[in-house]
Amino acid sequence: EVQLVESGGGLVQPGGSLRLSCAVSGFTFSSYWMHWVRQAPGKGLVWLTRMSGDGSATNYADSVKGRFTISRDNAKNTVYLQMNSLTVEDTAVYYCARAESMAGRSLDYWGQGTLVTVSS
Amino acid sequence: DIQMTQSPSSLSASVGDRVTITCRASQSISSYLNWYQQKPGEAPKLLIYAIFSLHSGVPSRFSGSGSGTDFTLTINSLQAEDFATYYCQQSYSTPRTFGQGTKLEIK
Numbered sequence: 001e002v003q004l005v006e007s008g009g010g011l012v013q014p015g016g017s018l019r020l021s022c023a024v025s026g027f028t029f030s031s032y033w034m035h036w037v038r039q040a041p042g043k044g045l046v047w048l049t050r051m052s053g054d055g056s057a058t059n060y061a062d063s064v065k066g067r068f069t070i071s072r073d074n075a076k077n078t079v080y081l082q083m084n085s086l087t088v089e090d091t092a093v094y095y096c097a098r099a100e101s102m103a104g105r106s107l108d109y110w111g112q113g114t115l116v117t118v119s120s
Numbered sequence: 121d122i123q124m125t126q127s128p129s130s131l132s133a134s135v136g137d138r139v140t141i142t143c144r145a146s147q148s149i150s151s152y153l154n155w156y157q158q159k160p161g162e163a164p165k166l167l168i169y170a171i172f173s174l175h176s177g178v179p180s181r182f183s184g185s186g187s188g189t190d191f192t193l194t195i196n197s198l199q200a201e202d203f204a205t206y207y208c209q210q211s212y213s214t215p216r217t218f219g220q221g222t223k224l225e226i227k
Contacts, residue, residue, distance in 0.1 A: 035216070037164075044207065044218060044219075044220050044221045045156075045158075045164060045207055045209075045218040045221070046218070047209075047215055047216040047217060047218065050163070050214070059214040059215065060215075061215045064213070067211075068155060095163055095164070099211075100169075102169065103166075103169040103173070103175070104151065104152055104169040104170030104171075104173070104211055105152060105211035106154040106155070106166055106169035106170070106175075106209075106211055107156075107166060107209070108166045108169070108175060109163075109166075110163040110164055110165070111161075111163060112163055113163055
């Protein structure tokens, strides 16, 4: 069974940093691009970033480029999102998701999400 | 960036109804169009990928169609569990982009 479990969310002050983790199981982690998507309270889904299976390639949304960094440890079956210089606008539920190249590069499995609250 | 525009933003319907949600891309995205369902307090779930292919376990009352820039999600014979928010998403290029969502409510 494919499972993705995020952790690391919480309350952080503006200007602070946080690292989210997404531990996966049930599939060959190193074979898949992994993505992060967020959702502010009451708002829609916003794509943030992705990383290739071997970690050699990344892409970022302009809104987080230079502040957020995606990384992965294939030995630990975990993908990370390092978030720096956080602002109140970064308050959201953060989801990790697997991209399936054989299914139109869709995000076929998602974690349950972890809430990040940026507030003083 | 490719903009994805959904319509309507909200929709009221009854159990048993047939509903259609549309999604328009700001440029051609070939067949890289996906649909997700999200219920309150839950993570999104993939419904349909590559315009019309149903993800594993998705009921056949869901269907997708379209090409190029214009796409449609159709739900036949609405069930109580279908009342949710639906998002389209393009996987043609980065940044990946989502539509703003369509909230399907019970009439």
